[in-house]
């Protein structure tokens with residue numbers, strides 16, 4: 140059995156650590172590229188949301204590297220993700236791939252039950268399982284911590300690209316690290332290196348929050364590297380979702396005291412008073428939260444036709460009116476071009492910067508009389 | 509004499525499934541039910557103007573109907589239809605719809621905004637009606653009687669559908685009290701027209717798809733023409749339980765038609781950007797193809813023209829006529845297991 144799984148940002152690092160820790164043979168799909176996407180587009184229903192198209196591309200490319208089993212989360216609606224596993228299986232079958240699917244269905248099967256199932260196939264001891272979970276979780280947290288630091292530096296570095304270089308190295312090292320101590324020291328080194336990156340103190344930094352659908356938020360390929368572009372424009376980015384908080388909320392049942400989306404759900408009322416599937420309610424609530432935390436702008440990103448995010452989009456203008464922070468919505472699909480995206484980002488960042496720093500300007504005007 | 513409260517019901521979305529139930533319920537409680545007119549250009553334009561671009565056509569049209577009716581009534585019926593049965597939803601957009609409407613439209617009258625969520629059990633459904641009834645009466649018994657009466661009428665409506673009528677015809681029959689002439693022409697072909705009810709039965713939205721198919725000599729079968737228990741039994745054979753009520757019914761009906769009835773082809777009518785349909789239509793097409801059943805997907809938006817749809821339907825019907833002569837478009841009749 141050679142296991143693979145769909146890409147979603149840095150998920151592969153932890154997923155690989157976990158599965159390999161369980162003595163399973165893992166095939167990480169090649170990084171998402173234009174080719175991945177066009178393979179998916181070719182075989183997916185025309186109007187399905189973007190993540191499924193990229194998933195298919197991942198499976199096809201992983202099959203070329205010998206993968207024969209896919210592990211993916213299931214779901215019970217109301218958004219399409221819950222039926223991804225089934226539709227993907229049908230499509231792969233019709234294409235003649237003989238993939239087995241291991242579907243993690245909540246809550247009939249908890250994360251730990253699934254591990255039990257896998258243990259039956261993988262034959263490893265309880266101790267090994269504990270170690271695998273611990274290592275995977277540590278990697279997940281460390282990656283997120285480094286990423287947050289990178290989001291700060293990107294906006295300020297005088298020579299664009301240095302922070303990302305360090306980040307990329309760190310990810311590679313974390314992936315190959317086996318023991319906790321190693322991982323911690325990689326983190327320390329990465330932080331040291333990031334602190335050394337020369338920054339431009341005169342830059343007028345704006346703080347932009349990214350909210351929206353989880354896949355487009357976490358997978359840089361799906362969002363056309365939006366964070367890097369924003370960084371270059373002098374915007375410090377924070378997201379409504381990080382992998383570790385998502386894992387904590389959804390797989391570990393929120394047992395750890397991490398930043399949780401529960402608060403966002405609470406803040407969604409009275410604008411949106413019900414869950415709407417996907418992360419629609421979190422999007423609305425996070426927009427409120429970030430507005431109140433003093434962010435200068437909010438960008439919602441989502442795959443085109445994503446139902447939950449369309450609901451949120453319809454409601455965001457009201458949040459702008461009452462909370463006063465500019466909001467922009469960007470939909471992603473296979474047609475989205477990086478150039479057009481950059482133009483929109485420039486206009487938006489410029490606007491937030493004018494609003495943020497114009498107070499000083501108006502003071503000056505008054506002083507000048 | 510008391511002037512009765514005017515309750516406005518937009519003629520869109522679940523109007524096509526639940527109108528008799530709603531109407532009877534409100535009327536029994538002494539309200540006067542006002543319905544917006546059939547969708548027209550003006551309603552469509554208002555809806556398109558007021559809603560976000562990415563919303564699907566039925567939701568845009570719903571906005572238009574709300575715009576049309578909002579100043580003409582005392583109370584607007586704006587329920588949040590999360591779920592009408594156990595373990596199944598309708599669509600994420602239905603779950604956010606009341607908030608979207610409230611957020612996007614100004615000058616709304618007071619609304620009846622009840623959350624209908626039967627995901628955890630049918631009892632919540634009834635509870636929602638009691639909450640609705642409390643707008644009109646404080647008597648538990650009266651509301652209970654209204655519920656029973658309404659339910660009876662809804663059952664009669666559903667019987668009419670199963671006997672071959674479409675929702676608008678059935679609503680007409682319930683209102684006038686007598687059945688009209690059922691058009692009995694010799695049909696060259698039997699077609700299953702599948703899709704969400706508010707898409708296929710709204711003649712303006714669907715660009716008269718059903719009417720045109722009939723004129724081209726087709727006998728039409730829809731999801732609603734099949735008894736629910738049959739649909740459920742067939743849908744239960746799906747490898748993974750479908751969690752959208754309409755999606756489940758469409759797939760159940762599709763499988764039923766594929767397996768045993770004398771259907772010559774499937775016309776699936778959907779709208780741009782419909783999340784559930786992007787999966788349901790694709791699965792239906794896969795299953796149809798595995799069975800060698802002719803299938804056509806009609807995707808509509810506010811810019812679609814009737815002429816284009818007619819051309820495609822004609823081509824489809826010609827293809828059926830042609831393959832009918834050869835009588836070989838059916839591959840072997842296997843078991844459902846082979847299809848999905």
Ligand code: SF4
Nearest residue numbers: 188218219220417445
């Ligand atoms: S959240 Fe949106 S993009 Fe993701 S699966 Fe659901 S509908 Fe598709």
Ligand code: SF4
Nearest residue numbers: 564599601782783784
């Ligand atoms: S099911 Fe499709 S058509 Fe109906 S509201 Fe949802 S997205 Fe729109």
